[in-house]
Amino acid sequence: MFSAVRRLATVPAGAPWALGKLNHVAVAVPSLEKSVALYRDVLKANVSEPQALPEHGVTTVFVNLGDTKIELLEELGDKSPIAKFMEKNPSGGMHHICMEVSDIKAAMQQVKDNGIRTLTPEPKIGAHGKPVVFLHPKDCNGVLVELEEE
Numbered sequence: 001m002f003s004a005v006r007r008l009a010t011v012p013a014g015a016p017w018a019l020g021k022l023n024h025v026a027v028a029v030p031s032l033e034k035s036v037a038l039y040r041d042v043l044k045a046n047v048s049e050p051q052a053l054p055e056h057g058v059t060t061v062f063v064n065l066g067d068t069k070i071e072l073l074e075e076l077g078d079k080s081p082i083a084k085f086m087e088k089n090p091s092g093g094m095h096h097i098c099m100e101v102s103d104i105k106a107a108m109q110q111v112k113d114n115g116i117r118t119l120t121p122e123p124k125i126g127a128h129g130k131p132v133v134f135l136h137p138k139d140c141n142g143v144l145v146e147l148e149e150e
């Protein structure tokens, strides 16, 4: 937590945690292969290898864009959290944004104190091996928000 705080926005005196940069914008897609062809072959972006994350019900590919990323998400398994979204948006669409926080438990407490629902009671380990939590889109202006501890 302490080394991360140095990289993040200045923590105001007395504040237990700080919001950092935009880590990624996630796009749910029907075919990772076709999306990778767009970003890697047409747009010439630096693109990671696919990573299957069965515990999250998705396979991810990261498009590296300097200091931030696009996360491409494809459904994995029969209980994928993006299944309904893909039914509603068969050609894909913007799925969530992910912002960094210096202390995820403190950030969760703060959002809960402000009536914002977290989608799990505890953080999970996300695609970068760091703790992540999602906030309900209905409490965040219609946007699904992921917080990642850095």
Ligand SMILES: CC[C@@H](C(=O)O)C(=O)SCCNC(=O)CCNC(=O)[C@H](O)C(C)(C)COP(=O)(O)OP(=O)(O)OC[C@H]1O[C@@H](n2cnc3c(N)ncnc32)[C@H](O)[C@@H]1OP(=O)(O)O
Pocket: 026, 053, 056, 058, 060, 071, 073, 081, 082, 083, 084, 085, 094, 095, 096, 098, 119, 125, 126, 127, 128, 132, 134, 136, 137, 138, 142, 143, 144, 146
């Ligand atoms: C790889 C790990 C990690 C990382 O490290 O980066 C990831 O990013 S994993 C990504 C996939 N995982 C998740 O998205 C987990 C959190 N999401 C969920 O738990 C669910 O997707 C959800 C947000 C609770 C939605 O559940 P769902 O069953 O799809 O739909 P509902 O119909 O119950 O939705 C309720 C309501 O919310 C609207 N909605 C749903 N998804 C989104 C969205 N992505 N953006 C904005 N709004 C969304 C949905 O339309 C419903 O609204 P109404 O139709 O008005 O009722």
Ligand SMILES: [Co+2]
Pocket: 024, 026, 071, 096, 098, 146
């Ligand atoms: Co994400």
